[in-house]
Amino acid sequence: METKTVTISVNGREYTFGVGNNFGDIQPNESLLSTLRDRLGLTGAKSACEEGACGACTVIMNGKAVSSCMQLTVGCNGKSITTIEGLTDPKTGELHPVQKAFIDYYAFQCGYCTPGIIMTTKALLDEKPNPTRKEVEEALSGNHCRCISQYHVMDAVMSVAEKGVN
Ligand code: FES
Ligand code: FES
Structure with missing residues (x-):
């Protein structure tokens, strides 16, 4: 049986995860906020209300600001995401x-x-x-x-x- 996967680009780097119940898989109900923080170690996006009401978890997805707590990672396949960690100049380390x-x-x-x-x-x-x-x-x-x-x-x-x- 073919394994379902989800691929997202975060701060210019691609990540592919399996989807399902095997160890390490993205759970169908996992939020993008959890994936960013708990799997990728990108803790700049903050967890607060977890219901789309405070903006603490905001990231940019395909050019738009979105609440990452309200996005299911499985629904983000092929999306390009920028977090606060991605704003610094990668070569010089200079802040945006x-x-x-x-x-x-x-x-x-x-x-x-x-x-x-x-x-x-x-x-x-x-x-x-x-x-x-x-x-x-x-x-x-x-x-x-x-x-x-x-x-x-x-x-x-x-x-x-x-x-x-x-
Ligand atoms: S944690 Fe408040 S909008 Fe996402
Ligand atoms: S919540 Fe403390 S600076 Fe905004």
Whole structure:
């Protein structure tokens, strides 16, 4: 019998998993968040509500920001995924301009929500390099911060948006 597999590309690297109940297989109900964190060791995407309501687990899939807790890995076959770990320049190790702006503007406190917010911001700026403040607010409306760092986040994102350096 043919073994079912799922192949995903994460930060430019391809991974293929068996699907089923054998040791190491992806379970049919396994979330992309679990696969990223527990199998691939990419713990930048955070687990919080696990029901699509907080944005802490946001990654970019085929160019769109998505809640990885709401995606079944078996449904991601052939998809290209970028996590916060994939934003750093692989050659120089330099942070992405959005990451730098978050540091420059002190746009986090505990930092738990930060990877998700940065990934949503990156997806927005890839699509629209010079968004208005209102558009940024709308894009980030699904990313919640319990430390109330929103004002600094907005300043950080607008600094990148105004320069158009994404
Ligand atoms: S953990 Fe995925 S949206 Fe909250
Ligand atoms: S910085 Fe703590 S949850 Fe946002």
